[in-house]
Amino acid sequence: MKKRNLKFPLTRSLTVMLFVLLAMGACKSKKKVVEAAPEPVPVEEPAPQSEPEPQPSAEEVAVGKLENYFNAVANASNVQGANNTIREALGMFSNQNTPVLIVIHEESGTKDYDEPTTIERYLNYLKDTKKNLNFISDIRMDGSGKVTELELRRR
Template identity: 40%
Template sequence: MKRHTCISKNWSILLLLALMVSFSSCNKKLFKKKSKGAEPVATSTAEPNSMNNPVDESEEEPIEPMEEVEETAPTPKKLSKEQQLNNYFGAIANASSTSSANASIAEALDMFSDTDAPVLIVIYHDGSQPSYDEPTTINKYLNYLKDTKNDKAEVEEIIYDESGLIKELVLKK
């Protein structure tokens, strides 16, 4: 009977420790959620009294306000054209309706100098010499994505015109 009591106590202690760990992690998450919207702590920028605290001004460093640890609203990062194109390809291939796919196609085409801009798809790399699939245009390729819902190609190279629009695109499978 003593052995059963000892095992029971060990399990009780183990269970108690597990509960304490889980509650402490929950409190940390809860605290982070509550503190996200909190205002930053104000700091004093008052000058020290020179009579009470004689300090050489050449050694004195300016006091800067404390920075927030977490931002309340993250600033959106500017995506590169390559990332934007990959996002459009995914949006077109995974569109819930034809009209939303067509809207994404129209937005993507605004990045190109011409709707007939050539698109080359690398299907095989043999050293420095790539093998390409049959050339197509960006308009045809985007409609192909809409029809097949297949978004396996990624941007490998972008060639721009003088105005900063895409004039040729190389994709890799």
């Protein structure tokens, strides 16, 4: 009988633990079921009237074209191709002596410029060095859409 008494508490303990584990497992699964409740269907709002996209300004268009010209001149495979691109680019300026200012330093709103040059000289410089190290930071245009002044900065 003593053997039976030892098995009884062990069997009883194992049975109780099994029920506790099942109860805990059931609680967790109920929480998951409660948490996984379906989300409410969002009410679709009518699409707002599409506003026409703002058209880029003349300055933005000119900057894009000039950046392309500068890259084309710097990356031209031969001198003749670079000269043709320079001729096209000069058509965007009021004259071939349009000033080009290159900012070398700026502090507290005060800008220090490299020696002023002209657009013709700058384009030839790009052709000779085959490097476009600057980007357009400011552009001034006249009423007819021609560039009258260009300010560049180091990339």
